[in-house]
Amino acid sequence: ILNVEQSPQSLHVQEGDSTNFTCSFPSSNFYALHWYRWETAKSPEALFVMTLNGDEKKKGRISATLNTKEGYSYLYIKGSQPEDSATYLCAFRNAGNMLTFGGGTRLMVKP
């Protein structure tokens, strides 16, 4: 079983703060790294898929970077808003069809 870890497990920030969290994954047999956002009572929603070392993706105030050589990805949120409150999941794909998920980072943004 592959080891995918996310830190921190939970995070409380004030509205307007910028924040970031980490996903670490095996650096061998890398295929892709996925980020999902999972809001309470909703379906997990795909944010980014990254495949190349050095990839950076951006969607509004959220961005992500990828380092496949050292096995980590960062997710950044600039100027957090209450609607950013969610659990952020990363998932690692190797040469197979399967995703291995991290435990998630639960973000709470206080107004």
Add this chain to the structure above:
Amino acid sequence: DVKVTQSSRYLVKRTGEKVFLECVQDMDHENMFWYRQDPGLGLRLIYFSYDVKMKEKGDIPEGYSVSREKKERFSLILESASTNQTSMYLCASSMPGSLTETQYFGPGTRLLVL
């Protein structure tokens, strides 16, 4: 938009009952998956299917079975529910064949086994 639906949002069952969790996707995806999510553990794969009538065990298949009689529908079966199967169950689907293959998730079923 891809839509994945699950038959129930909340279920309460008794130990020993047979439980069916249904999942339907409307995008003609070949792959379908069942996960469970427990606090601090992330999503763990129970079973997946890459075609009608095909199934493969995931990381934690014990105590579960699945059925895929039609492409759009993937059922998870708990033959005899136990309290350690209390969890959030998520279904997902995807179209295979690319590096960026994305799984699309249903809203989850929260199962409580008493």
